[in-house]
Amino acid sequence: MGDKKHKVVFVMGCTASGKSKLSVNLAAYFPSEIINSDKIQFYKGLDIITNKITDSERHGVPHHLLGVIEDPEADLTVDDYCRYVEGSIYEIIGRGRLPIIVGGSNNYIEALVENPNTNFHSRFDCCFIWVVVLLPVLYKYIAKRVDQMVEEGLVDEAREMFVPNADYSRGIRRAIGALELDKYFKTEKNGEQLYKDDLLKLAIQEIKDNTCKLASCQFQKLHRLRDELGWKLHQVDATAVFEKSGEEAANEWMNAIVKPSRAIVGDFLEENWSKTNMKRRMRIGVLSALVAVGVGLMVIWIRNGNWNGV
Known part of the structure; x- marks a missing residue:
């Protein structure tokens, strides 16, 4: 055997x-x-x-x-x-x-x-x-969870790792959320404000969509x-x-x-x-028995007048 x-x-x-x-x-x-x-x-x-x-x-x-x-x-x-x-x-x-x-x-x-x-x-x-x-x-829950992740700091976290022209096919940047926010961060870095909010909304929606695709x-x-x-x-x-x-x-x-x-x-x-x-x-049984014995002895001790309080 x-x-x-x-x-x-x-x-x-x-x-x-x-x-x-x-x-x-x-x-x-x-x-x-x-x-x-x-x-x-x-x-x-x-x-x-x-x-x-x-x-x-x-x-x-x-x-x-x-x-x-x-x-x-x-x-x-x-x-x-x-x-x-x-x-x-x-x-x-x-x-x-x-x-x-x-x-x-x-x-x-x-x-x-x-x-x-x-x-x-x-x-x-x-x-x-x-x-x-x-x-x-699950798709409905994923959408809610992504919103919660955004509230917890997803965008700020991704911003800290943002590098222009990064390779999103390698390492941790393959994570859903990194590539999707790339265009938003580039716009932010260039000081462009016109479509910034729209780009962020689009990126968040792409994170939701791609997470659902992953689940599928x-x-x-x-x-x-x-x-x-x-x-x-x-x-x-x-x-x-x-x-x-x-x-x-x-x-x-x-x-x-x-x-x-x-x-x-x-x-x-x-x-x-x-x-x-x-x-x-x-x-557990042995421990419980020992505790029970200890409690019993304590009761006898107290009844015999050996307890003076604290």
């Missing part, structure tokens, strides 16, 4: 579908660490434009491969990507934790998993979770991975979440996405998770 495969979870889906949020939800339940697989988020900078998960949104869960490339002009090749991700996988496994890979660069994820030179399939047992949102619903391409790619390559993608449908707001949306997210995803990962981990969970419950 060969060596036992290591377990790896992938959280996949279109841009803005809630992948990062779900990965943190899972990591709060299973002893896990998260690996970014969005190729643009590998680069340092443009945190708003690239929509990197914030420190507060991570809730203390370790995240890997966010902002690790300093040079904005550097190209992240598929081989680079695979080397980065596999290195992080083994680091996390070495700590006895579950690697959760999350991101929307599906071509790179396919290259990682299907690469015949690395035999990923022979070394890792994979669980794929696909957060599904119907595209018309990702949706098609995920279907191809499932239908043509035979990947077993466990679908959790978040459409209803995006049609609600506030507490209703939060409850829907928990019931329709988090709980089913926990069950999927729990079944995937099988015996390993059961043993770990059993040990954890035993430790």
